[in-house]
Amino acid sequence: MSFFLRLIAGGLLLFLAFTAVAQQDNSAFYLSAGPDSARQKTLSVQWDLMGYFKNNEYFAPTLDGYTLFGYQAPIALHYQVNDHWSALGGIYLQKDFGIEGFSTIDPLFSIRYKHGPWFAAFGTLDGSLDHRLIEPLYDFERRLLNPLENGMQFRYHDDRLFADVWVDWQQAIVPGDDEQEIITGGLSFSYKIVDMERASLSVPVQLILAHQGGQTNTANTDPVFTLANGAAGLDFRVREKGFISSWAVQSYAVMYGGNIPDGLFAYSSGAGLYVNAYAESSVVDVMASYWKGSEYISYLGGDRYVSDSRSVVNPLAVEPDRELFILRFMKDVKLVDGIRLSARAEPFWNLNGGGFDINYGLYILYDGGFRLAENNL
Template identity: 35%
Template structure:
């Protein structure tokens, strides 16, 4: 989809996803010039789940987004291309569609119109947005405002997923959200950061012939980060979040605790999730109270309690080619079930 960002500090919960993140950062090409870009990802992700909440399956395939970049003004850039996605085991392409983005830069702010920087680029926590959307929903369309300066980060967006026409049955589907990481405050050798996120999903529309109810789901999250550098390119981070779910008249709450160690090649993380009557439309399936398993939609668990280990190995082949191996064992404390997920990802950006 996009070309890789060249930023020196990053802010993440759970683990660092920078090898897979991509964006439309305004480049140094001359005004009026055209530049070719390619973003591609080859992936395999295997979910071995045995509970009543989430299906186990394997995703294997690739996507590619060749595009042309045009510098209209020193603060305005246009990207236009085509996106193709192929999943092995199915005939034909899973997706084939044009991509188009107009970006305006103002100091440390970037404003995007068209195809926005979606999925993991929002830097949401897993309960609000599953990592797997980088594979299953690579494209988002709408409007976005982004800010980054050192470790401070803000992303506000609207993703228009489905439109409707008067008299038709399809409901409109709109996803909007904010992701905020405050500037760091240092006390001796410790860094503190306030974290706030929110996701709003609306399903509805006027003058349509649908028996489905109008729904608005809100998922806020607030947290605190504590980070300690352990020397060159090595650190330990602790993130603790309080997460909510609101959909009138339903309410849910959750706690999401994370700690991870990382250096330039390895990451080791531990997460604990406790959710009570929790639902998030795009969050990790394992963290939901309502089942998303095939032919098991009526199943519900009032509380979900998970212990998660995250193991990541990154290889930087070059500035343009990177590989990431991820292994995530889960233990369902309520049902006493051991589950796991593995993934291998090869990203290439020219």
């Protein structure tokens, strides 16, 4: 059976590669709210609302099935100082249905600079899926569970180069604290070495670093560690005219390692291969992915790619060699200006005999705002 599944997976990958943005298009879920030079000396209210329903029908020993159902409501005042500088402040609210009150209430604050392709932010970042990381390094579901990042960010983006560097300070400590400080950061880099009218070839390099520790948390005896997840590969894209508007293939070598004490995790180092083929059409976007991982663990990546357990039911379960074939069906629909509907379904098969699982979701996103005052502030 596993050989038959591998044969089907290989055939579908080849079909997509030769009939049809290999990494799925998550642009509908981006949080970016950079300065707008056309609105100098302007005070405005902005929001980026999302209602979400995502159901994970998982039955593998290392994964738990659950449902996420609720909404996110970040609302902020945005002041455009001049062509390059802006500031925003507001509140982030998240409500998970079935839980009393709000799940999350957090402040939003950011000072932002933009000049041509350069962008910088201090405070609340343009983070989450905006970093354009692959799923073995950064899970799509974090956009639903932990979308906020706070720290510093520098980004360069033009027609050939995308480079994003950031630090996200997730948890601070004070002297005598019984918790560890938690810091994550990363690099997302992609450069087009070939850029033609209808086709391009890029070299992407991605890195996530996660550190837990601290020197003043004397009440905490947990081990200090620094974990690294990295990826590098090739990304080939073609633009078409007709029913299929674009297609792409993408391949990554993925790694896991770092300064990790013995016994802290199930494995102290590992690696993986991640291959995608993507076709975008006027009806539905389809993506086929193949994952082959060996003793791979990720700090922010998707649960289905890792070799240790993410299950609260079976916390000790492990799968040293994990091999998956994933299909993704995606459709984004513009309802009116500023309001989009996104539907996704992702069946996947464990080629090592672990069976079939699926997740599916429906999302409605509304980003908008209005001016309160301008030119006299």
